[in-house]
Amino acid sequence: MAGLDKVFLPLGGTPLIFYCLKVFETAAEIDDVILVLSESSVDRGEELIRHEGLVKASRVVAGGPRRQDSVANGLRILADCDIVIIHDGARPLVDRDLISRALDAVAETGAASAAVPVKDTIKVAGPDMIVTETPDRRTLWAAQTPQIFRTDLLRDAHQRVTHDVTDDASMVESIGARIKLFMGAYENLKVTMPEDVALAESILAARIDARVHGAP
Numbered sequence: 001m002a003g004l005d006k007v008f009l010p011l012g013g014t015p016l017i018f019y020c021l022k023v024f025e026t027a028a029e030i031d032d033v034i035l036v037l038s039e040s041s042v043d044r045g046e047e048l049i050r051h052e053g054l055v056k057a058s059r060v061v062a063g064g065p066r067r068q069d070s071v072a073n074g075l076r077i078l079a080d081c082d083i084v085i086i087h088d089g090a091r092p093l094v095d096r097d098l099i100s101r102a103l104d105a106v107a108e109t110g111a112a113s114a115a116v117p118v119k120d121t122i123k124v125a126g127p128d129m130i131v132t133e134t135p136d137r138r139t140l141w142a143a144q145t146p147q148i149f150r151t152d153l154l155r156d157a158h159q160r161v162t163h164d165v166t167d168d169a170s171m172v173e174s175i176g177a178r179i180k181l182f183m184g185a186y187e188n189l190k191v192t193m194p195e196d197v198a199l200a201e202s203i204l205a206a207r208i209d210a211r212v213h214g215a216p
Contacts, residue, residue, distance in 0.1 A: 005041045006191055007089040012204055015048060016191060019092035025056050027099050031081065033057040034074040068165055072158045084154055086168050087146040090191045093203055094146065098185060102148040105182035110150040113169040114184030115141035143167060144184040153177060
């Protein structure tokens with residue numbers, strides 16, 4: 001994103017991160033929200049929360065050099081609770097159904113992640129670009145957020161795991177916990193490239209249009 005903090009990119013005229021915050025604000029099951037941002041964006045995040053009158057987003061904290069460091073910074077100031085949900089601020093199209101499915105899924109194993117079945121055939125290749133394996137795509141799922149955990153389990157994983165991981169589910173899995181997958185949503189896209197903004201805006205516009213016209 002050419003060095004821009006993508007969570008503040010305008011989406012329908014509103015900072016992208018607001019859509020995540022609003023969903024968690026209106027979810028009855030959520031008591032507290034910790035917003036973790038790059039150090040240079042903390043003031044901007046606090047101003048957004050004040051301007052939008054968000055109540056559950058009680059604190060904004062600076063992140064760290066790695067994703068897992070940022071999550072750890074948020075965990076340090078989190079109030080005592082049994083369950084914690086981690087969500088990527090670059091996924092603005094999360095909805096309350098996803099949150100509900102997360103809460104249902106975590107009851108089984110204490111750790112769960114949104115995921116969707118992969119649509120494409122996946123090839124495994126070496127540095128020489130020669131295919132070494134074609135896994136059965138019926139067993140492959142693309143992980144998303146929200147990811148949800150028993151708080152004690154997630155804290156334990158963050159204390160024990162020092163190697164780099166790509167998400168919290170991988171970290172918890174590495175200490176021997178079972179991860180339950182629950183159905184995510186293909187619309188729950190991660191804004192990574194500039195063209196993703198246009199796609200997210202079109203999905204958002206379709207949702208608004210459906211609400212206005214009373215579509216289910």
